[in-house]
Amino acid sequence: MKIKQKILLLETLALLIIILLLWMDEMLDLPHLLWNADPTLFNWKEAVIETIVIVVIIVPIIVFTWHNLKKIKRLESILPICSVCKKIRNEEGYWQQVEEYIQKHAGYQFSHSLCHDCAEKLYGGQEWYEKMKMENQKAQ
Numbered sequence: 001m002k003i004k005q006k007i008l009l010l011e012t013l014a015l016l017i018i019i020l021l022l023w024m025d026e027m028l029d030l031p032h033l034l035w036n037a038d039p040t041l042f043n044w045k046e047a048v049i050e051t052i053v054i055v056v057i058i059v060p061i062i063v064f065t066w067h068n069l070k071k072i073k074r075l076e077s078i079l080p081i082c083s084v085c086k087k088i089r090n091e092e093g094y095w096q097q098v099e100e101y102i103q104k105h106a107g108y109q110f111s112h113s114l115c116h117d118c119a120e121k122l123y124g125g126q127e128w129y130e131k132m133k134m135e136n137q138k139a140q
Contacts, residue, residue, distance in 0.1 A: 004069045011065055015058045022050050 001009075024030060026047040031037035079101075080089040087095040099110045114122070123129035 004066075004073065007069060008062065008066060011058075011062045015054070015062070018054055018058070019051055022054065023047055 026044070027042055029040055029042075032039045081087070081098075082089075082095065086098055088098055088101040090096050090101060096104075102108050103110065119129070
């Protein structure tokens with residue numbers, strides 16, 4: 001179970017426990033049982049009103065938590081990347097090559113190649129490269 005789900009589950013369980021205690025207090029007269037307070041009669045209308053008040057207070061807290069957890073997830077998904085060498089700063093603060101980082105976190109293997117733009121920048125104008133381009137164009 002993801003941490004976001006655990007947090008929301010715990011908040012919901014806390015809400016249910018509070019409501020359960022409220023109803024147990026109303027039905028069993030807990031102050032009378034535990035501390036010998038004066039006995040009181042079961043008042044279901046009071047319990048319903050208290051339940052509604054608790055739900056009105058706690059449900060927005062759960063919704064607020066959910067929205068903040070979404071924001072945290074969005075911020076955690078931002079990768080700091082060097083604008084010059086394109087290394088990525090990992091969780092420990094060290095800079096790693098993009099390939100290393102993605103291989104570690106996503107399990108992908110890399111095979112290096114050159115895109116057409118980079119091949120042109122590196123080899124454009126060289127006789128062997130222009131000849132290879134012409135042969136590839138004829139083959140297509």
